[in-house]
Amino acid sequence: TWIILFNVMITLNALSWLPNIFNKAKFSTRSTPMRSILESNGIPSWEILTSQVKATPLALTTLEQERLRESGGGSPHTDAKVRTFGKTGEPALTFYRDTAAWCPYCQKVWIFLEEKRIPYKVEKINMRSYGDKPQSFLKLVPNGLLPAIMLDGRVQTESLQIMLNLDEIYSGSDHAPMWPSDTSSEVSRAKQLMRLERELFGLWCSLVFRPSMGSGARQRFEQGLEEVEKELQVTESPWFLNEISIVDFTYISHVERMAASVAFWSGLKIRGDGRWPALERWLSAFEARPSYMATKSDYYTHVMDIPPQYGPGYSLPGSEPFAARIQGTDGSWTLPLPSFSPEDLEPVSAQINPGEVQSRHEAALKIARNYENVAKFSLRAVGAPGKKQFQAPLADPYATPDLDCLDDIQCCLRYLVNALLQGYDTLPSLSSLVTGEDTATEREALQLSLAYLRDRVGVPRDMSYPAARQLRAHLNWIIDQ
Secondary structure (H helix, E strand, C coil), rough: CCCCCCCHHHHHHHHCCCCHHHCCCCCCCCCHHHHHHHCCCCCCHHHHHHHHHHHCCCHHHHHHHHHHHHHHCCCHHHHHHCCCCCCCCCEEEEEEEECCCHHHHHHHHHHHHHHHCCCCEEEECCCCCCCCEEEEEEEHHHCCCCCCCEEEEEEEEHHHHHHHHHHCCCCCCCCCCCCCCCCCCHHHHHHHHHHHHHHHHHHHEEEEEEEHHCHHHHHHHHHHHHHHHHHHHHHHHHCCCCCCCHHHHHHHHHHHHHHHHHHHHCCCCCCCCCCCCCHHCCCCCCCCCCHHHCCCCCCHHHHHHHHHHHCCCCCCCCCCHHHHHHCCCCCCCCCCCCCCCCCCCCCCHHHHHHCHCCCCCCHHHHCCHHHHHHHHHHHHHHCCCCCCCCCCCCCCCCCCCCCHHHHHHHHHHHHHHHHHHCCCCHCHHHHHHCCCCHHHHHHHHHHHHHHHHCCCCCCCCCCCCCHHHHHHHHHHHHHHC
């Protein structure tokens, strides 16, 4: 099922007073049910909509990939439960990673396993910041650390050591080496690059999470990026060494988070300005690899998932425009959406842009196949919060939805999927269809429920960034109506 776990603090504040109001409200008081209004205006039923969505080229490709994933094949994907790389038999290796795809250390190992082509099974485990860990996992890993692997009955944690050990165990023509041998001329440089990564990580933490470090933190972080830029110019390849390696996997997960967080909290744009061309080439080379794109998140997801893991970020003066752009509060999550550009704050190049139609259809398929659960989930906004709370803002897996307006929220989702499928500008205005039928309390309940859903769309857990962008903007379009 499509479980969505997190939200922005602004919605947390908005919802703090809701239970006293909405738990007493009764909905569906209009004289004509919304479903009848939609049907009389040509909005297809869920059965018809779902069949239409599944007939799109995007859906046909997706469904074929799902079929291949059942036996361990297909392209890398966040939903894959087993990866065999053409090998027969059950994989000996089990990979424990976090459910929401937030963990940067899990991401390193995930990419490594794909690039190394090591068959593995996947077990998804909650991070403590957004849910409970199962006792079965805690028996194996008492401290609950992720990532973890089990191989031949032995459990190992710590991402770098996992990668180094597996690189030795899995060798030969089927498994390309990912770390230089002890006799290689590159081994000393690889170790020096790993030290530089830790230095850059420290400079990033000082800039984003430690306001006491003063105004020089940004300059020192930029100097750290300059050092990385120089190292990426040493070889003719886009990688730190001559071939892709554990060095690259170690850097990528945090550089990805740096790009989002320093834009949001510090007003610093790492990509798209040509300031660090070797770094841009390196990131583009990663984006050409399915192993990375299956794991890649978007800026919004990262600025929501970083504080529960690292602590609060502190904003510098001048960062407000970038923060508003990332959160969509500047109108950037408004239809019609502009085309992607390599110069955007969050750049999407032509090689990874599926186009508007495919992006809309990806979002439509995700909603249509699970609309009943999505509707109930969104109604947590007007229900009762769970007795047990977690560090991530509104990560509330034990919340109880208020189902009084379940039929109406399902109708809103029907209208949403139809807009994603056909194009929003082809539909009659929702406000014109139901004007005068709702009370203010009912309208607000629907708006808050749709916003609750919008703010919890996670990348890559739920869908790709282009699809998430379309879904968020289409949800705003309906909220405004």
